[in-house]
Amino acid sequence: MKLxxxxxxxxxxxxxxxxxxxxxxxxxxxxxxxxxxxxASFPAAQIRDAxxxxxxxxxxxxWNGVAILARGSDPIEVRRGLPGQPADKQSRYLEAxxxxxxxxxxxxxxxxxxxxxxxxxxxxxxxxxxxxxxGLVDGPHPVALVGDYNVVPTDDLDIYxxxxxxxxxxxxxxxxxxxxxxxxxxxxxxxxxxYPKERIYTFWDYFRQHWQRDAGLxxxxxxxxxxxxxxxxxxxxxxxxxxxDRASDHAPTWVTLGA
Numbered sequence: 001m002k003l004x005x006x007x008x009x010x011x012x013x014x015x016x017x018x019x020x021x022x023x024x025x026x027x028x029x030x031x032x033x034x035x036x037x038x039x040a041s042f043p044a045a046q047i048r049d050a051x052x053x054x055x056x057x058x059x060x061x062x063w064n065g066v067a068i069l070a071r072g073s074d075p076i077e078v079r080r081g082l083p084g085q086p087a088d089k090q091s092r093y094l095e096a097x098x099x100x101x102x103x104x105x106x107x108x109x110x111x112x113x114x115x116x117x118x119x120x121x122x123x124x125x126x127x128x129x130x131x132x133x134x135g136l137v138d139g140p141h142p143v144a145l146v147g148d149y150n151v152v153p154t155d156d157l158d159i160y161x162x163x164x165x166x167x168x169x170x171x172x173x174x175x176x177x178x179x180x181x182x183x184x185x186x187x188x189x190x191x192x193x194x195y196p197k198e199r200i201y202t203f204w205d206y207f208r209q210h211w212q213r214d215a216g217l218x219x220x221x222x223x224x225x226x227x228x229x230x231x232x233x234x235x236x237x238x239x240x241x242x243x244x245d246r247a248s249d250h251a252p253t254w255v256t257l258g259a
Contacts, residue, residue, distance in 0.1 A: 001028045001256065002025070002029070002255070003027065003028065003030075003101070003146065003254060003256075003257060004031070004252050004254035005031040005033070005146040005148070005222060006018070006021070006031070006032055006033070006241075006248075006251075006252040007032075007033040007034045007148040007203075007220060007249075009249055011036065011065075012037055012041065013246070014246075014247070014248050015043055015046060017241060018047075019050050022050050022052065025252070025254075027254060028070070028071045029070055029071070030252075031069075031103065031105035031147055032056075032066065033106075033107035033147050034065060034107060034148065035056065035059075035065025035067060035091075036062045036064075037062060038058045038060050039058040040058075042054075042056045047069060051072060052071055053073055053074030054067055054068065054069045054074075054075070055077050056094070057080055057081075057091040057093075057094050059089075059090065059091035064091045064092055064107060065091045066091060066094045066105045066147070067094065068094055068096045068105050070098045070099060073099065075097070076096055076098070077094070077095070078096055079094070080093075080095075083132060085124075085128060092106060092109070093105070093106050101142045101143070101144055101228065102144075103146065104132075104136075104144070104145040104146070104147075105146060105147050106129065106146070106147035106149070107148050108129070108147070109121055109150065110122065110170070111175065112168060113169075114168075122150070122175070126179075133223075134185055136225055137186045137225045137226060138186065138225070139225065139227065142228035145187070145225075146223065147221075149179065149219060149220070150170055151170060151176065152165070152170045152217050153189070153192070153218070154176075157197070157199050158199075159218070160199075160210075160213075160214070160216055165217075170217065182223065183223075187223040189222075190224055190229075191218070191235045193229075194255075200218055201214070201217055201218050202237055202251055203216055204242060211242060220250060220253045222253065222255050224255070228257070231257040231258045232255060232256075232257060233256045233257060234256040235253075235254065236253075237251050237252070237253050238251055238254065
């Protein structure tokens with residue numbers, strides 16, 4: 001079984017890329033972030049024609065947004081939004097039962113500029129995620145919490161050069177400490193577990209020819225709970241998608257899981 005996460009950076013303009021990737025790579029479960037579309041604009045018909053059922057959570061104004069796709073079936077929605085703050089209407093978390101796995105699709109706030117209210121919102125949202133994750137890590141069901149975490153975990157293997165990013169919210173000590181606390185609960189960072197000493201990137205921004213120079217960051221993560229972690233077989237990044245014309249600044253990141 002192949003489980004993937006992909007920040008599409010606008011599902012309408014990137015729909016051809018998404019459909020091409022679905023056809024070529026045939027992932028079984030897909031978590032999408034940054035739809036930048038209202039619910040009514042989600043291309044459900046085209047995705048179903050490609051062989052996937054879907055649930056989604058759009059947003060107006062046209063920012064954020066998450067979706068979960070299932071090859072050959074329909075995801076069973078479990079949760080829409082994180083608990084802990086009913087007034088928070090940003091579309092950043094969706095949870096569903098898919099192919100025998102409980103999947104949480106998340107788009108963690110970017111947090112820039114920092115310091116400031118956007119960074120404080122990022123940290124508060126992260127705390128809600130940590131609290132929710134605590135109840136899932138040791139449960140009887142296999143669980144994956146995957147998506148765009150907007151966290152660069154380390155300076156040495158997860159970013160091409162931290163110097164010019166030092167003030168960015170993605171690298172702040174408080175951001176990284178939140179991520180470490182999630183891992184300390186018992187979650188497995190699948191990519192890093194499979195490749196403990198390799199530089200791996202999932203995001204290359206549009207500036208200064210970062211893609212052409214392979215000046216990337218690893219901010220898209222797949223975390224597996226204790227029940228699911230032993231099933232990890234392989235992991236990787238479909239970099240070819242980032243090389244398409246007018247591509248998202250992210251590439252799909254995936255794991256394969258045994259029975």
